[in-house]
Amino acid sequence: MTQQNNGVAASVTQTQPLWLLAEVTYRCPLHCAFCYNPTDYAKHTENELSTEQWIQALRDARKLGAIQLGISGGEPLLRDDIEDIVIEARKLGYYSNLITSGVGLTEKRIKAFKDGGLDHIQLSMHDITEEINNFITNTKTFELKKKVAAMIKDHGYPMVLNVVIHRYNIGHIKEILEMAESLGADFVELANTQYYGWSLINRSQLMPTKEQIEFAEKVTNEFRSRVGSKMKIFFVVPDYFSERPKKCMNGWGEVFMIVTANGDVLPCHSARVLPGMEFPNIKQHGLEWAWKDSPTFNKYRGDKWMKEPCQTCPEKEKDLAGCRCQAFLLTGDAEAADPVCSLSPNHHVILQAIEDAKNPKLQSQPIHFRTDKNSKKFVEGDLKELVKEFHALP
Amino acid sequence: MNNTEIYTLAPHYRFQWEEAQQSYVMLFPEGMIKLNGGAGEVIRRVDGKRSVDEIVHELKLAFPDVDDIESDVVAMIQLAVEKSWLVLAN
Numbered sequence: 001m002t003q004q005n006n007g008v009a010a011s012v013t014q015t016q017p018l019w020l021l022a023e024v025t026y027r028c029p030l031h032c033a034f035c036y037n038p039t040d041y042a043k044h045t046e047n048e049l050s051t052e053q054w055i056q057a058l059r060d061a062r063k064l065g066a067i068q069l070g071i072s073g074g075e076p077l078l079r080d081d082i083e084d085i086v087i088e089a090r091k092l093g094y095y096s097n098l099i100t101s102g103v104g105l106t107e108k109r110i111k112a113f114k115d116g117g118l119d120h121i122q123l124s125m126h127d128i129t130e131e132i133n134n135f136i137t138n139t140k141t142f143e144l145k146k147k148v149a150a151m152i153k154d155h156g157y158p159m160v161l162n163v164v165i166h167r168y169n170i171g172h173i174k175e176i177l178e179m180a181e182s183l184g185a186d187f188v189e190l191a192n193t194q195y196y197g198w199s200l201i202n203r204s205q206l207m208p209t210k211e212q213i214e215f216a217e218k219v220t221n222e223f224r225s226r227v228g229s230k231m232k233i234f235f236v237v238p239d240y241f242s243e244r245p246k247k248c249m250n251g252w253g254e255v256f257m258i259v260t261a262n263g264d265v266l267p268c269h270s271a272r273v274l275p276g277m278e279f280p281n282i283k284q285h286g287l288e289w290a291w292k293d294s295p296t297f298n299k300y301r302g303d304k305w306m307k308e309p310c311q312t313c314p315e316k317e318k319d320l321a322g323c324r325c326q327a328f329l330l331t332g333d334a335e336a337a338d339p340v341c342s343l344s345p346n347h348h349v350i351l352q353a354i355e356d357a358k359n360p361k362l363q364s365q366p367i368h369f370r371t372d373k374n375s376k377k378f379v380e381g382d383l384k385e386l387v388k389e390f391h392a393l394p
Numbered sequence: 395m396n397n398t399e400i401y402t403l404a405p406h407y408r409f410q411w412e413e414a415q416q417s418y419v420m421l422f423p424e425g426m427i428k429l430n431g432g433a434g435e436v437i438r439r440v441d442g443k444r445s446v447d448e449i450v451h452e453l454k455l456a457f458p459d460v461d462d463i464e465s466d467v468v469a470m471i472q473l474a475v476e477k478s479w480l481v482l483a484n
Contacts, residue, residue: 065414
């Protein structure tokens, strides 16, 4: 079943960040159609934080209680100071996770990471076929990923594979799991695409059918019972096909804190889409203030902000009304119930999206790959019409 | 489980005291388990050198007022093995 928020314990009594996600750059050599990064990321690639600023952020977050560190992006390996960040992370007592496409991982760098104390490398894989891998990432990276997987294993790292699932690879789950097994994977995350950023504008082109998802889950369960505990498989259920929303981020400002490439501090990956928010930035504010006192982090804590039907819903503690970004992106109201919920008055937008994804005309629209060129079109407004229908204005 | 067996932390797992949470935690790729006081006392003694029997003995001395420490320790270690946190040392 779903392992929300990457397994970080939900039973926290006082609010403290357990997770610091460092999105160190939005530059990326891959152009994945399902990327959750903001469509206007081109704007955020300027003014990246310096090594010293990152190290200070790591120290400050650790003081607040953060213990898991994700080093992500974009492709983090495009920065040449990940080695320094890793050394500092170990010194501070973080469990550090490098989340990478594998592009840019060399023998020299992986050795430096190991010596510096990096705990784990999560590699993204896309398919068993070169064709689909190269199509969905819009790059020729198939052979490279296999080489990198072997390198990770050779250096004594746990093999953790993340496979984002969409229409183009959902029929290959069994083969993907077999490949993972033959690579010696310890953990495999089959992450059904969640629709934010680039994946939202490509939603009709990426979304599988309910039957495909049910079949994929069945295949996963069969595989799991065969391999037992030697390979842990997480199947992240796509929320569009659920009756109730996910408890997004385990609650806004509860355990998760993101620092972006240019220093913004966010409670979740896509919070920048929300209207009227002024995010703290580590160039001006301390992380302690950001976490404890900033209006942004306090805005959706607790349940006072909720509207009906959530406010009086007996299940509100279970999902905290779902995802604020999804509510805004799909209904135009950030305080509305997540429309994934069947009790939401806007639930029809989800049902329509599922219908649209079955429409051959919409399915076959050209995919907008995550490229600098396309991102600039979002910044400059050339593609605004496209995002208006989702309210997904950058 | 044989109580003469010696266990150690599985590769890729890390066990440490967390000041901010005032507890021991088990860390693994992208995840964390917060251990209660008793579990922390057991796991921190699992070091690839001490057998289950030796850990039981130590804990009996450290906590003379607690009844039936042995079954608690064995249950805790068994659970940790099932969860893949601990493996046999060799």
